[in-house]
Amino acid sequence: MTYFAGFILLAGAMLLGVPGTTFADAADSYAVPRARLVREIAAMAAQDQAETGKPSISPRVMESLARVPRHKFVPVEHEQRAYENRPLPIGYGQTISQPYVVALMTDLLQVKAGDRVLEIGTGSGYQAAMLAELTEAVFTIEIIEPLAWRADATLKNQGYGKVQVKAADGYYGWPEHAPFDAIVVTAAASHVPPPLIQQLKPGGRMVIPLGSAFMTQQLMLVEKDGQGRVLTREILPVSFVPLTGKR
Template sequence: MRMVERQIEARGVRDARVLEVMRAVPRHRFVPPERAAQAYRDHPLPIGHGQTISQPYIVATMTELLQPKRDDRVLEIGTGSGYQAAVLSGLVAEVYSIEIVEPLARRAEAVLKELRYDNVTVRAGDGYAGWPEHAPFDAIIVTAAPERVPQALLDQLKPGGRMVIPVGPVHALQELRLIEKTATGELRNRRIAPVRFVPMTGDEGG
């Protein structure tokens, strides 16, 4: 697929499993019908309710940073269109995805079910609280930007786990970070790249 060769491989994404799944997931099914012709272009697209589907390169980069393994249980904050969850579905054992905008959660859930991504569970709710009933998680991916990393998500990350999250102020350039939790619970923060994501909404104190 040209999208993978020109937008993703050409910029340095090398994980063969990530590239394979990016070729396989029908991205056009996760955008509004009137945007389907633009689905594979190198930019984000609006999906309604003030939200967007990230550009393919960003999805691939964040997925590669997670280093997903076949038996992983992954938490996603910000289901949005469901596309990132579909990509993860082909790489890990279970995906738990939370979306605060209920109509988006229901729509993503329906598309994922129709396309038989059966290891994805979607819930409408506040991502700041994570999903304690299914914690701890091997990996956590956040697709909206909080001003600071939510403590609940750090708590729900397994020792040895990885979190990929954009962090920064609303309406400004943010920072994509990789957070690794060591076997002893120590947190290691790595700055990856400047990014722009929609702000994470919900109860920051939750």
């Protein structure tokens, strides 16, 4: 099965309970659909454990998923669909990724409190908000300037003001803030950008979709060991919008 970060909805899974999940605002009118989405993602994680090697997504990530208001990160005309487990358009030919894919990528990074995390492809700011629930040092780069500034404003409005947003070509990373404990790339690349490998700490993790644009790609886990050797592992087939820039 291919999971779509930027195009169409995949079939949903059966709903399961997620013990210990809490919600930020009981009066939130989206609390019920958000809870339903969290249960669906828990079920999908169990379904995919043979491929991912993980029977579940960590409680910290699931709690972040339950707290972040996805409806604040989509255009107003799509707000009512914000808690469907599917990508949605955000303008400029870009999308907010399928929530299951966001949760899985976040989980694979294994972010701890105090980690420095770099995101390539800010988009709506939703992935950055998920990361900011796990650590305060989040840096995110978006090549489309209007999206970068809109995401920056949204993040600030939702209480994620410590996330640093930059409008630039993410292929080259953000060397001023390197090295990073974790790097997530939210657009498909033909190869792992060497600058990102250089900026990843020994012992660090990167999650990146690799493959041709507008075709099925492979979500890859890239790990850099203590000696600087790079190990890669395929996780799932996915479909992301392409990583753009002049190279």
